[in-house]
Amino acid sequence: FQNGVKMALADKSKSGCLENEEFVQFYKILTERKDMWRVFQDYSRDGQTLTLAELKDFLRQEQQEGERSWEHAQELIDRYEPSETAKKQGAMSIDGFQMYLVSPEGAIMDPQQLTLSQDMSRPLSHYFICSSHNTYLMEDQLRGQSSQEAYIQALKRGCRCVEVDCWDGPNGEPVVYHGHTFTSKILFRDVITTLGEYAFKASEFPVILSLENHCSVEQQRVMAQLLDTILGDMLLREPLDGLVHQELPSPHDLKGKILLKAKKIGGLEENETLTDEATDEISDEAEPESPSAENLSAEAICLHDKFRSLTQACNFLSPQKSKFSRELSDLVVYCKSVHFHSFEYSRLHSKCYEMSSFSESKARKLAKDTGTEFVHHNSRQLSRVYPSGMRTDSSNYNPQELWNVGCQIVALNVQTAGLEMDLNDGLFRQNGCCGYVLKPDFMRNDDSFDPERPQDWDGYTSLQLSIQVISGQQLPKVNQKEGSIVDPLVRVEIYGVSQDQAKQETSYIDNNGFNPLWNETLNFIIHVPELALVRFVVEDYDKASRNDFMGQFTVPFTCIQPGYRHIHLLSKDGTAIPLSTLFVNVKISEVTTEV
Known part of the structure; x- marks a missing residue:
């Protein structure tokens, strides 16, 4: 009209x-x-x-x-x-x-901040690394399709750590799929070929190939041969300059290289002669989690119990030890998978190239109970966090909690759109979308930073964020029925340390998605700006049911430009919505306290 x-x-x-x-x-x-x-x-x-x-x-x-x-x-x-x-x-x-x-x-x-603007010469442990979980899956963890296309999409999205679950296949060819489930199988050979072709199209910085190995020694040798012949010079086979240092090499030093993360017998410093086969403990990631901590449907719990029973049956039929071939072990250099014992043990005994994997529940508990120690640990060594085995629908956990303690490889199911992937995309949008983001200073040195008590940190300073939501332009329709008009509202969400978690929203505007006008101001106190993400969400208000999602944009607080700014909205899957924007006025100031 x-x-x-x-x-x-x-x-x-x-x-x-x-x-x-x-x-x-x-x-x-x-x-x-x-x-x-x-x-x-x-x-x-x-x-x-x-x-x-x-x-x-x-x-x-x-x-x-x-x-x-x-x-x-x-x-x-x-x-x-x-x-x-x-x-x-x-x-x-x-x-x-x-x-x-x-x-x-x-x-x-x-x-x-959209360009490569950060120092890339620091040790790998000093960066957040964009990471994917069960990268081969296009859908859910029980019946979903496995595909090379999933690796292509993850790598194009900026992922620098991808996962491969390997199992014995027919005709001596290892296959990739989610074991003991109905997910389809693809050849390990095809996955590595895809990785070799797409690893460095979106970013020149190193890719970590996280290998969950369930293969026999014979097929492990096939895997090692395929990695060697297909990846060629891209595969890192030995320490840089032949020396083992006290710190990991940098992303700059490892440009164009693929690093294998897997079990390794012995260390880089040792020149021991290995036999053709060696034995070590099974990976932490092979152990299914209890469903007690998750809110699941009866069907999901039933399926999980069947999966757990199958796993236990397999463990009963074979000893709790896995054999590793020398050929595959020799390809592991800077990402040796080790079992996590304690922070004290790691501080006294672990090498910089040793890394542990944590389930989301274990990582959350460590982050809450021993945050400062976790931060120190992650300044020296890499940590990988993966979603609960109970997330059969490929849902995700909130990665912010683990970034708050400096975990570098916080793996998500990148095929699943939603808040968690919005945060991941928001964090890694900076620094040229290269997949590596330099952690704050206080996470790279010996500062006693505790994300649960940031005010106790010597460098603590808080900022006030004031956002005047002025207007919207050409917001997308949610209901495509002729004559339907949206009632938009804007919510601003802050993600960071626990004290910074906050949400505020405007009122809704009746029947106007073309040029709604709010002129409402939302105020926040940010205690740790270096870790905060700001998410703008537009929804269609509905008093009778849940509001419909219309668009969002997530930005690191440290990348925000103050002043009159437009926010170019993204759809649920992270793609741009042409011409759809919010107009805001942003003010950032130091918090002053009256004496």
Whole structure:
């Protein structure tokens, strides 16, 4: 109806159709933004243009650009002002102003953070690493399809740690699938071929191949041969420069390399002669978890019990020891899988290249009970966390809890859209989406940082985040029925240490998804900015049932640009929703306490 009125206003000839100039006028009326016009008017003396000085004042006062504002003002005019006349006068019209604010430079995420901008020369243990669990699965953990396409999607998404579950297959060929389930099987050979082709298309930094090995010694030798011949020089076979150091090498040092994570007999320092076969304890990940901690359907519990019975039967028929071939063991360099005993044991005995895997429940308990020790442990060694075996529907846990204690490899079922993957995508959107994000200083040194008590840390300082949710533009329809109109609201969610977890939302706007106007301000206190993620969610309000998801965008707090910004919304699966945005004003300030 609103667009029909605007079209009638543009149809000056009253012909019922729009001629060329009338269409241009209609487009201008359609895209007119009163919310941005008001901001423009606050800084324009004549109400028509922003002079270079006025634009500089806007950049300094509202966008908090400081000394950079003068030079940047001229750059913005040159880049976004469509009028040559205004350009010659060193001024910006409302059209140029609007084009700037909807551009990447006007987005809430600092575009410089979208490029490779972090120090990549630190040890591997100093980075969060984008990671996938049961990467071969396209769907659920019980009946889902296994496919090479799942590896392609995960690697394109930026994953730098992928998982392969290997079992004996027919004709001496190892296969990949979720053991003791009805998931389909694919050849190990095909998985490694896919990995070799796609490992470094999205990022040049190392890929960790997390191997859950259930194969006989004979088929392990086949696996080692396939890894060697298919991956060639991409596969890391020995320590860099032939030496074993006290720290892991850096992502920069390991560019273009694939690292095998698996059991290894002996250490890198030892030149012992291994027999063709060696024996070690089974992987922690082979042990199914109890269902008591999860809220599951009766069917899921029944299926889990059957899976557990099968596993126990297999363990009864074969001893609780697994044999490993020398050929496969020799390919493990910097990611030797070891059983976790205690933080004290690791501190006294473990090597930097030894890493442990933790179920989500075990990792959560350690994080809550011994957070500071977990942070110290993860400054020296890699830790991998994986979802509960009870998550048969391929659901995910909240990764933030484990990032809070510095766990690097927090593996998720990347095929499952939702909050958890939004957080994962949000964290790894920075640093050029390369799959590696440098941890904060206090997680890389000997600071006594406890995520449960951040105020006790010497470097503690809190910030106030104020977000004025101004308006929305062309929000997506949820119900595709003709005539359906959404009632949108915006919720801002903070994820970080426990003290920072918070949510606030605006009121909903009746029947307007085209240009809803809120002008509501939400305020938050952020205790550990370096770990906080801010998630903007738009929902269609429904008083009779659960609100419908419309779009979201998640950004690390440290990557937020203050000032008037647009948020370009993403769909549930993380893809862009064209032209769908929120317009906000962000203010960040130090928290002052009155004496």
